[in-house]
Amino acid sequence: MKIYIDENMPHGESFFESFGEVITFSGRDVTAEQVQDADILLVRSxxxxxxxxxxxxxxxQFVGTATIGTDHIDIEYLESRNITFSSAPGCNKISVADYVLSALLVVVEQRQLTLLNQTVAIVGAGNTGTAVYDCLTAIGVNCLLYDPPLQKAGDPRSFCRFEEVLAADVISLHVPKTMVGPYKTLHLFNQSVLEKLNPQQILINACRGEVIDNKALLGLAIEKKVPTLVLDVWENEPDIDKQLLPYVTLATPHIAGYSLDSRARGTEMLYIALCEKLQIPVKLKSTDFTEQSNISDITLSGDLTPELLKSLVHLIYDVRRDDALFRKKVNEVNGFDNMRKNYPERRELSTLTVLTPNKRQVSPQMIDLKKIGFTVKNK
Structure with missing residues (x-):
């Protein structure tokens, strides 16, 4: 059996070598000729x-994507050929939540705001949007959820109207790319919607670049009529409109969900799916191969203040590193893809164990560290 795996899928050989011959390929450049003898094909977005x-x-026999999104997969075609398909829903939700929190802590400090005073509208309440909601509400941030498909399907949570989204201090986008239909997300934030926003707001896109009309965004940015922008995704990746970069406060090359832990989790989910298809026992897990973080534990002796929270988060992941690296490399040949291919190791907040005083001596804010994403233990 020949298993073709995207070269950026961590631990691919370790997970799949027992199934047969493992062959890696460049995800952006793979051709029909390269994979003509593949029995298993495992890709990324x-x-x-x-x-x-x-x-x-x-x-x-089997196609898998180690990603949440599936818009790059022709599922109907696979079904027509009776090819089993699997994705990895939720694999990078924690990583994206870490990204949003890291970015917000940077932006509110730059603008001399208090995060607790901001209302955050989360557009898309699936796995990722929910993870962002859980993280921010654990800090005490007022969050709104907007997701008409889930609302119509009977999701019992409270949802807001789109008008409330546009009035929020922060708008964070976490929807799939949907090209047609009543819930189309292609250019959900088009010219007319973007014109309703103002420079006092913050707009974060960590889902798909096509959700925002980048051409319209650039035009308004030139006129200084856009919110503070945090963009991880762009239209026409990897050939993005670089004219937009100077107007973006934090710019990164589609790496919000790119922590080592999330990518390894995606590989593991495809391994489990293939085991189920072949009816063999699951023997491996991502933690068998993922090394301990370089910074594994830290001790707190007092209450968790906003300043201390920022230090803890940025100790594990500071989005400014990726912003600076992106701006340096984006003009190089294949700069966008090369940064993703050679992305510096990044871990999730959960890899840091925070040792706290006995619970009876700890404020509720400190206990919420676990809900924010850290591993918490009592001294």
Missing amino acids: ITKVNQSLLALNSNI
């Missing part, structure tokens, strides 16, 4: 799996 890619392959 930059590889479009469709009839064109699989035209020369008559033996493929």
